[in-house]
Amino acid sequence: MVYSNPVLFDKSVTIVEKFTVRQDCRKILIISAEPKEADAIQQLIDEINGQTEYELIEFNDETQLSHVNEILDQQKMGTQLYISAKWEDAVSIFAAAIEAGFSEGEIQTLISGKKKRYVYCLKCYHLQEAAAEETDIVCDHCQISLEIGPFFSRERKGYIGYPYNPAFATTN
Amino acid sequence: MKAFGKIEVYVGKIVQETKYIKRFHLYPVDRELLPAFTGGSHIATYVKNGAETIERNYSLVSHPTDRTQYAIAIRKDDHSRGGSVYWHDEIKVGDRLEISWPKNHFPLAFKAAKHHVFYAAGIGITPFMTMMEDLTAEGKSFELHYAARTKEDCAFYDYLMAKYPGKCHFYFSRTEIPKKMTPVTMAEHRIGSHVYFCGPASMVKEFREAAESYGYPSYAIHFELFAVADKGPKNPFVVKLTNSNKKVAVSEEETLLEALLKAGVQAPHSCKVGGCGSCEVQVMEGEVDHRDHFYKDGERGSKKVILTCCSRAKESEKELVLEL
Amino acid sequence: MYESTNLDLFPYPFHNIKEGSNYRYSNDLRKLEKDHTNCVVITPEYEKQIKRKRELLKEQPAVRFQSYPHTMAMQWEVVEMLIEMAVDRYPEHFQVEKNGNHWTFHNYILNETESFIFGDASSIELEPLDLIGRHFTTDFVLMVHRDDNLYLEVAQESYAALFSPHWNKGMTFDEIHAPVPFVSRTGVPLAERVRNFLIRNVLPGEPWTRINWNLMANRWDVNYETFDTWGPTRFLVTPENAGDLVRLRVEEQFFYRMPRSNAILFVLNTQFLAMKDLVLRPEWLNQTYSILSDIPKPMAEYKGFSPFIEPTVEYLKNLVEKIEFQTN
Numbered sequence: 001m002v003y004s005n006p007v008l009f010d011k012s013v014t015i016v017e018k019f020t021v022r023q024d025c026r027k028i029l030i031i032s033a034e035p036k037e038a039d040a041i042q043q044l045i046d047e048i049n050g051q052t053e054y055e056l057i058e059f060n061d062e063t064q065l066s067h068v069n070e071i072l073d074q075q076k077m078g079t080q081l082y083i084s085a086k087w088e089d090a091v092s093i094f095a096a097a098i099e100a101g102f103s104e105g106e107i108q109t110l111i112s113g114k115k116k117r118y119v120y121c122l123k124c125y126h127l128q129e130a131a132a133e134e135t136d137i138v139c140d141h142c143q144i145s146l147e148i149g150p151f152f153s154r155e156r157k158g159y160i161g162y163p164y165n166p167a168f169a170t171t172n
Numbered sequence: 173m174k175a176f177g178k179i180e181v182y183v184g185k186i187v188q189e190t191k192y193i194k195r196f197h198l199y200p201v202d203r204e205l206l207p208a209f210t211g212g213s214h215i216a217t218y219v220k221n222g223a224e225t226i227e228r229n230y231s232l233v234s235h236p237t238d239r240t241q242y243a244i245a246i247r248k249d250d251h252s253r254g255g256s257v258y259w260h261d262e263i264k265v266g267d268r269l270e271i272s273w274p275k276n277h278f279p280l281a282f283k284a285a286k287h288h289v290f291y292a293a294g295i296g297i298t299p300f301m302t303m304m305e306d307l308t309a310e311g312k313s314f315e316l317h318y319a320a321r322t323k324e325d326c327a328f329y330d331y332l333m334a335k336y337p338g339k340c341h342f343y344f345s346r347t348e349i350p351k352k353m354t355p356v357t358m359a360e361h362r363i364g365s366h367v368y369f370c371g372p373a374s375m376v377k378e379f380r381e382a383a384e385s386y387g388y389p390s391y392a393i394h395f396e397l398f399a400v401a402d403k404g405p406k407n408p409f410v411v412k413l414t415n416s417n418k419k420v421a422v423s424e425e426e427t428l429l430e431a432l433l434k435a436g437v438q439a440p441h442s443c444k445v446g447g448c449g450s451c452e453v454q455v456m457e458g459e460v461d462h463r464d465h466f467y468k469d470g471e472r473g474s475k476k477v478i479l480t481c482c483s484r485a486k487e488s489e490k491e492l493v494l495e496l
Numbered sequence: 497m498y499e500s501t502n503l504d505l506f507p508y509p510f511h512n513i514k515e516g517s518n519y520r521y522s523n524d525l526r527k528l529e530k531d532h533t534n535c536v537v538i539t540p541e542y543e544k545q546i547k548r549k550r551e552l553l554k555e556q557p558a559v560r561f562q563s564y565p566h567t568m569a570m571q572w573e574v575v576e577m578l579i580e581m582a583v584d585r586y587p588e589h590f591q592v593e594k595n596g597n598h599w600t601f602h603n604y605i606l607n608e609t610e611s612f613i614f615g616d617a618s619s620i621e622l623e624p625l626d627l628i629g630r631h632f633t634t635d636f637v638l639m640v641h642r643d644d645n646l647y648l649e650v651a652q653e654s655y656a657a658l659f660s661p662h663w664n665k666g667m668t669f670d671e672i673h674a675p676v677p678f679v680s681r682t683g684v685p686l687a688e689r690v691r692n693f694l695i696r697n698v699l700p701g702e703p704w705t706r707i708n709w710n711l712m713a714n715r716w717d718v719n720y721e722t723f724d725t726w727g728p729t730r731f732l733v734t735p736e737n738a739g740d741l742v743r744l745r746v747e748e749q750f751f752y753r754m755p756r757s758n759a760i761l762f763v764l765n766t767q768f769l770a771m772k773d774l775v776l777r778p779e780w781l782n783q784t785y786s787i788l789s790d791i792p793k794p795m796a797e798y799k800g801f802s803p804f805i806e807p808t809v810e811y812l813k814n815l816v817e818k819i820e821f822q823t824n
């Protein structure tokens with residue numbers, strides 16, 4: 001694992017609402033780990049329309065997912081990856097793809113259900129989950145008030161949480 | 173390694189590598205340790221020939237962490253501007269010259285790099301010598317594809333065979349069974365491969381286009397050229413500089429960078445062959461005739477910039493306005 | 497804590513701004529002249545500053561020093577360069593003896609000696625840059641060039657202006673500068689342009705410099721970690737007390753490309769001048785007053801001085817008028 005590798009977070013550039021077929025590749029590899037999204041996959045295959053080679057890999061349980069490294073490692077340059085999964089699975093498939101040598105620009109990820117978001121307390125360096133709409137939060141660990149900023153750290157795996165004193169909160 | 177700026181060295185050893193290639197070993201005059209460097213680095217050499225100073229860039233071929241000496245390998249090229257001929261015919265053991273610190277405009281890739289593949293034609297092997305040393309030290313995966321006319325013309329052949337068994341693929345064109353180095357091997361490289369090309373402009377162009385057609389993303393394609401691509405006649409033009417409030421005329425004889433430096437303008441620069449981007453200046457007005465091989469094709473239109481060491485005003489333009 | 501007393505050594509930030517012109521962000525990097533490439537400076541405040549720096553490093557190690565384990569060789573390369581610069585400029589204060597790889601570094605100002613096996617991190621208790629950095633008043637950051645960006649892989653920082661080695665660890669140049677309203681006078685985004693300039697033009701043997709500045713209200717060090725404590729104190733400034741409370745905080749920055757690691761060593765020399773001391777150089781006072789009167793709102797917000805910029809400008813205005821009155 002290289003520290004500068006991208007990680008999946010709620011605003012990752014790899015996350016898409018809908019798959020789009022790109023022309024600048026020789027092969028499309030589809031990893032489908034969420035049976036509920038079968039329609040989206042079928043739509044993608046229809047859109048590929050036999051113009052580009054594709055391979056569809058379906059995972060139905062955890063044990064199959066453990067083979068994902070092997071499959072990714074065997075790919076050649078010119079392959080683009082399409083991931084369809086729930087959040088937790090997407091995180092591990094994405095990490096495995098980066099480890100195999102895919103770059104963020106060659107991956108499209110379709111998330112089923114909720115994405116997760118984390119905040120990093122700059123007072124005590126504790127990481128905690130925050131709901132998508134939250135702008136302020138109290139640190140579970142040191143109880144300080146945190147304003148959630150827009151900056152994300154790959155190293156700390158969360159958004160910046162600015163500690164502030166609510167008694168002096170100013171509006172500007 | 174004390175002072176910044178240039179380093180004074182003397183030629184300690186000259187080795188005839190092949191019929192046309194000589195290797196020169198340079199030692200520091202002050203006997204201090206030289207700076208270590210990174211794979212792919214080059215130095216600028218400044219050789220005094222009477223009143224004239226011949227400035228040329230050469231890739232280093234000595235080990236990146238050997239700080240007692242530097243080595244460069246030069247191919248004698250009778251069609252070039254005369255730098256290599258001077259080095260071959262005039263430079264003797266004991267001669268002194270100045271060199272720059274090692275600079276690297278051709279570094280190894282890092283991101284997603286699972287495997288590195290080098291494609292060298294002729295003297296284009298030089299930057300790869302030090303890149304392979306670094307990768308070996310780090311235990312990383314790589315392979316070399318290397319084209320030369322014959323085994324005898326192939327610099328470092330014995331060394332490479334012995335040092336990197338199983339990793340080198342040679343292609344000799346003037347033998348009984350000629351073998352041509354072509355881009356097709358790139359179709360088979362695993363995901364996470366980076367390809368590096370070094371050789372004549374035509375070879376680099378062929379390999380770049382092939383890599384793109386195989387779906388290589390642009391960040392995985394790396395190349396180095398030794399000379400400015402010859403792209404049409406040099407037209408005269410004038411530049412107006414907004415920061416220094418000067419006007420500088422550029423003649424048919426010189427590059428924009430040369431004219432700026434002559435006029436006393438502190439114009440940034442490094443490689444002087446349109447490959448590193450150091451000489452980039454913002455263009456406020458006027459159309460540029462881009463002659464670099466630094467920007468990607470899409471970028472030239474969207475950015476209002478000029479590389480002063482190689483690009484010029486478009487034929488139709490008399491004047492460019494630059495932020496300098 | 498400490499303020500500059502030798503004004504000849506104070507890096508006044510607006511030297512390169514034309515008279516009558518205001519301050520806006522730009523690519524203001526300048527190549528260092530041949531005889532000014534050495535970043536080691538001993539000011540009258542050296543001992544005070546070192547003492548404070550070491551206290552901070554000891555009190556908050558995780559806030560102040562960060563590195564990756566793979567950076568040891570890179571750190572040694574910096575150690576060698578800093579020792580050479582120190583010995584070269586101040587042979588009366590610093591000396592080094594090299595016995596093969598066994599090095600002994602003498603600091604005669606503090607009467608201290610560091611002995612270590614060069615290149616062997618197990619021969620010292622701190623990491624190499626953390627150790628040598630404690631002999632110099634400047635802060636140090638190693639930004640490693642990887643692909644098309646610079647990544648923060650080592651940092652020792654004790655005079656921060658919104659700089660947290662802990663938070664910025666592993667970030668790219670662009671990520672670090674994301675909070676800055678980093679646009680030029682004409683609104684052109686600067687982060688990418690400056691990053692490319694650093695990568696292409698800060699080359700081995702050719703160091704560069706620039707100056708960054710800020711205002712601080714009764715603080716020497718502000719970071720996000722302690723925003724809850726210093727944030728509110730900014731509202732205590734008035735036109736009457738600004739001369740003492742508010743200081744011009746200047747960072748003289750140096751950029752060295754390290755030849756072996758291909759990293760850029762970023763060195764920050766931080767100095768302070770109280771507003772009231774600007775009278776010692778009337779031309780500085782006039783220019784600072786004029787520049788602070790015209791700071792764009794987003795820049796003032798970002799720099800964190802919007803709560804006290806008005807009383808500060810008011811203070812300077814009164815001071816300028818007083819001096820004009822006296823000389824007329």
Ligand code: HEM
Pocket residue numbers: 521522523524525637639646648657658659660664669672673675676678690694706708709710760762799
């Ligand atoms: C390569 C090394 C550099 C590092 C590690 C670095 C780091 C930083 C950091 C940590 C901040 C504070 C960001 C925050 O608020 O969270 C900052 C601010 C800033 N940086 Fe850099 N920087 C570097 C180089 C440069 C260069 C070369 C320039 C300019 C041309 C520049 C221009 C600025 C500006 C304008 C600000 C806002 C500061 C202010 O207005 O007070 N930086 N930098």
Ligand code: FES
Pocket residue numbers: 441442443444445446447448449450451452464466479480481482
């Ligand atoms: S100096 Fe390298 S591109 Fe012009």
Ligand SMILES: [Zn+2]
Pocket residue numbers: 121122123124125126139140141142143144
């Ligand atoms: Zn906390």
